[in-house]
Amino acid sequence: MVAVGCATALAAVLxxxxxxxxxxxxxxxxxxxxxxxxxxxxxxGSVPSAASPLPSLPPTSVPTPSxxxxxxxxxxxxxxxxxxxxxxxxxxAWPAHPPWDACPRPVWPGTPASGEPGDGRRVLxxxxxxxxxxxxxxxxxxxxxxxxxxxxxxxSRRLDWxxxxxxxxxxxxxxxxVVVIALGTNDISWVDEATTARRVDALLDRLGPRRQVLWVDxxxxxxxxxxxxxxxxxxxxxxxxxxxxxxxxVGWHRVAAAHxxxxxxxxxxxxxxxxxxAKVVSAAVDAVxxxxx
Numbered sequence: 078m079v080a081v082g083c084a085t086a087l088a089a090v091l092x093x094x095x096x097x098x099x100x101x102x103x104x105x106x107x108x109x110x111x112x113x114x115x116x117x118x119x120x121x122g123s124v125p126s127a128a129s130p131l132p133s134l135p136p137t138s139v140p141t142p143s144x145x146x147x148x149x150x151x152x153x154x155x156x157x158x159x160x161x162x163x164x165x166x167x168x169x170a171w172p173a174h175p176p177w178d179a180c181p182r183p184v185w186p187g188t189p190a191s192g193e194p195g196d197g198r199r200v201l202x203x204x205x206x207x208x209x210x211x212x213x214x215x216x217x218x219x220x221x222x223x224x225x226x227x228x229x230x231x232x233s234r235r236l237d238w239x240x241x242x243x244x245x246x247x248x249x250x251x252x253x254x255v256v257v258i259a260l261g262t263n264d265i266s267w268v269d270e271a272t273t274a275r276r277v278d279a280l281l282d283r284l285g286p287r288r289q290v291l292w293v294d295x296x297x298x299x300x301x302x303x304x305x306x307x308x309x310x311x312x313x314x315x316x317x318x319x320x321x322x323x324x325x326x327v328g329w330h331r332v333a334a335a336h337x338x339x340x341x342x343x344x345x346x347x348x349x350x351x352x353x354x355a356k357v358v359s360a361a362v363d364a365v366x367x368x369x370x
Contacts (some may be wrong), residue, residue: 125333132241163187168249176224178232180209185251186225194366195223201246203239204259204293206232206345207354214355222363227251235263237275243283255365257358259293262344265306273311286323294357296330299343327361329354
């Protein structure tokens with residue numbers, strides 16, 4: 078019995094020694110093995126725990142083109158602005174269908190012309206049949222130079238009618254800074270010279286000193302008596318210009334005489350006469366614009 082107990086005890090000791098050695102061998106092997114480095118692993122080789130934050134990767138930079146992109150690329154294109162057209166204004170008191178000796182209704186254009194030397198400035202014409210017959214040619218020449226003309230013209234009209242037209246234009250707020258007067262032919266034929274002189278004075282007073290006024294003088298070839306009265310009328314205009322600095326006399330008589338322009342009835346011209354008249358008057362308006370600068 079003693080022998081059996083000793084044997085059992087010895088076997089238990091040997092079994093314990095074997096287990097302990099195996100355990101030490103396994104522990105020694107685990108310490109001596111170098112862990113294989115893996116991306117994202119800690120330097121000690123330990124696996125991060127759930128409590129430890131995962132290491133973050135550096136931000137990836139996206140290459141961008143050098144310089145600043147044009148605004149047309151960065152911002153959506155805006156639709157092109159539609160120009161606003163201001164409607165024209167007409168004088169409703171003028172006949173919609175005027176008689177043959179009258180100009181069409183005076184039109185105050187909503188959109189001024191552009192160009193030099195007018196720069197969109199407006200000019201008002203007040204005249205008789207001579208203005209009516211040269212109106213289209215004069216307007217074309219003025220618009221080509223940046224002027225915006227309005228015409229109030231009626232055949233056989235005199236200075237008292239012109240005074241009323243200036244008042245009407247002022248009432249409509251259509252009295253611009255430049256006004257061309259082409260009246261007097263019918264006055265010297267039918268009105269005494271004293272009354273004519275007073276009406277010239279009254280018309281210029283209505284226009285005032287701050288407006289540039291051009292007056293087209295008279296050229297007639299009808300009779301010696303009428304030619305003499307036209308000469309005295311032109312002299313009266315020149316006298317007015319001496320004490321009215323804003324008044325310019327357009328020397329139509331001198332130019333027409335130099336070109337031998339004669340009216341078929343002593344008053345009204347043919348096509349060449351009206352072409353020349355339109356050229357002279359439009360050039361005078363241009364000269365006023367240049368001198369005002």
